[in-house]
Amino acid sequence: xxxxxxEERLPxxxxxxxxxxxxYKSRSSWQHGLQFQVxxxxxxxxxxGRGKQDSKARAKAKxxxxxxxxxxxxxRVHRLLxxxxxxxRVGAGAxxxxxxxxxxxxxxxxxxxxxxxxxxxxxRIVPRHVQLAVRNDEELSRLLGRVTIAQGxxxxxxxxxxxxxKAAAAGGGTAGRQKGTHQASQEN
Numbered sequence: 001x002x003x004x005x006x007e008e009r010l011p012x013x014x015x016x017x018x019x020x021x022x023x024y025k026s027r028s029s030w031q032h033g034l035q036f037q038v039x040x041x042x043x044x045x046x047x048x049g050r051g052k053q054d055s056k057a058r059a060k061a062k063x064x065x066x067x068x069x070x071x072x073x074x075x076r077v078h079r080l081l082x083x084x085x086x087x088x089r090v091g092a093g094a095x096x097x098x099x100x101x102x103x104x105x106x107x108x109x110x111x112x113x114x115x116x117x118x119x120x121x122x123x124r125i126v127p128r129h130v131q132l133a134v135r136n137d138e139e140l141s142r143l144l145g146r147v148t149i150a151q152g153x154x155x156x157x158x159x160x161x162x163x164x165x166k167a168a169a170a171g172g173g174t175a176g177r178q179k180g181t182h183q184a185s186q187e188n
Contacts, residue, residue: 109133
């Protein structure tokens, strides 16, 4: 049979069928049933917009995040870049790159915060652990230098001038000798 579309065959199908074959009570109801079946199938094919792909199984949708091997949402980052009016146009690679950078920074901070939580013998990361992780890392501290982390607290730091002197804490005999030798070296 030549490859003819259903749209071209529809008028001939509707006009050429005759005889009920005992299944239908009258010829008109048989034609009405066939006409309804053919038209509904034709409408399903035409309205779906898929045409000949109707019989093929559609491939499972794959997100851009999974294609890039990322956990962060590439589609959402793309939408935010477009709606943020950062530029008139946004390329296809820009949201993938930005999502990868954000995922890397997040993983880095969470790893260091997890280490800080483990050092404090805790199993849950709280803002204090994030603060300690960021401020103890030189590069992250520079990157987030002007960022305030809520409920993060401050780094433990006592200036050297406020610490007690070692000579007074050590006690009698050795402290005197150390002090004497220090004074003698300054006089010379």
